[in-house]
Amino acid sequence: MDHETADLSMPQAPEEELGLSAAALAALAEFALDNGILAEADADSSIRQQVQSHFEALEPEKEELFTFEYGHVRLTMEGWRRDLGQTLSSTGLTVWSGAEDLAAYLWRHRAVLFPEKSQKVVVELGAGLGLPGILCGAIMALASDSGTVICTDGDDNSLEKLRRNVEINGELLGAVQTEVLRLRWGQDLRVLDEALERLHGEDGRAVDLIIAADVIYQEEAVEPLFATVQQIMRTSGRSGSTGDVGDIGCVFILSFTRRGVSYGRVIDAAEAVGLEYRIVCECASNMGISSSPESVWEAEQSMEKGLDVIVGSSPCDCCCTEPLYVFWLPGEMRGEERRAEESRGDEMS
Numbered sequence: 001m002d003h004e005t006a007d008l009s010m011p012q013a014p015e016e017e018l019g020l021s022a023a024a025l026a027a028l029a030e031f032a033l034d035n036g037i038l039a040e041a042d043a044d045s046s047i048r049q050q051v052q053s054h055f056e057a058l059e060p061e062k063e064e065l066f067t068f069e070y071g072h073v074r075l076t077m078e079g080w081r082r083d084l085g086q087t088l089s090s091t092g093l094t095v096w097s098g099a100e101d102l103a104a105y106l107w108r109h110r111a112v113l114f115p116e117k118s119q120k121v122v123v124e125l126g127a128g129l130g131l132p133g134i135l136c137g138a139i140m141a142l143a144s145d146s147g148t149v150i151c152t153d154g155d156d157n158s159l160e161k162l163r164r165n166v167e168i169n170g171e172l173l174g175a176v177q178t179e180v181l182r183l184r185w186g187q188d189l190r191v192l193d194e195a196l197e198r199l200h201g202e203d204g205r206a207v208d209l210i211i212a213a214d215v216i217y218q219e220e221a222v223e224p225l226f227a228t229v230q231q232i233m234r235t236s237g238r239s240g241s242t243g244d245v246g247d248i249g250c251v252f253i254l255s256f257t258r259r260g261v262s263y264g265r266v267i268d269a270a271e272a273v274g275l276e277y278r279i280v281c282e283c284a285s286n287m288g289i290s291s292s293p294e295s296v297w298e299a300e301q302s303m304e305k306g307l308d309v310i311v312g313s314s315p316c317d318c319c320c321t322e323p324l325y326v327f328w329l330p331g332e333m334r335g336e337e338r339r340a341e342e343s344r345g346d347e348m349s
Helices: 022-034 047-057 098-107 131-143 155-169 190-200 220-236 261-272 291-311 336-348
Strands: 064-070 074-082 121-124 147-151 177-182 209-213 251-255 276-281 323-326
Touching: 047 209, 064 131, 074 131, 074 155, 098 131, 098 209, 098 251, 098 323, 121 131, 131 147, 131 209, 147 155, 147 190, 155 177, 177 190, 209 220, 220 276, 261 276
Parallel strands: 121 147, 121 209, 147 177, 209 251
Antiparallel strands: 064 074, 251 323, 276 323
């Protein structure tokens, strides 16, 4: 995943000397406590050193194959064991719960997101092992045996595993075009544009769906993530206004797990770049909503409005551990860059 990383093979040093933010250390402490690596009484001691010692002791058996079944689709992911991969060495080397939630959501709503005979273009940001993105490819292979999936990450170790997982699941992807790219959020998207041109010719093709799961655990990641999303959407313009996926244009589905960054912080960053949003899974159990009738009613209303607007079907069945968000650009902002390029072309001709 496209997170700040630290090499756990480095000589031990105080956390402040490693350039790890307070949020990153909080996420590491949360992981260590949840997995029994760090005793609660030791939480104030050197978190990184204790996790490193645990990691080194289990080094010979760190690899694991994960199997996920969706209907008759069986995906295999190669990565690190769950109690090793979710460290700051490379956060994308195992499967996080947010990725499982997003994959389950994509599978449940596959008929709307990937209609038969459609040729969708999907981009996954901070893909890690690539479970949601590769599942999108498998769904498109079943629906139309066409389409494009571009899985991106900013970490070299994650990219290596990502390429391996695309290869492992190649038979399920059929004729769906699959690309793995190194992409840093908030930076020039030419690498993505070049990939689309390479796959679809000079004009490329607009992106239909952007996905990301469990990719935010540091404040510094929020603005670059949404800057990248907005830039892709501005390039991938479409017309329409009825409110379902096909008409809303390029949408961004985010499975967000709260790890030191608040829900409000994420929404503020999205709105700052002009995105609108709906929550498509807002379960009282995972949002910390009180059990009062008024709160439950408000949560149910939000679920209904959110999912009806985006995919026109029933709300999520509350199996998710965290909320899922869908973001999009209002019609007047969609495709601004593409329209500007077309206008310049007309003036020159």
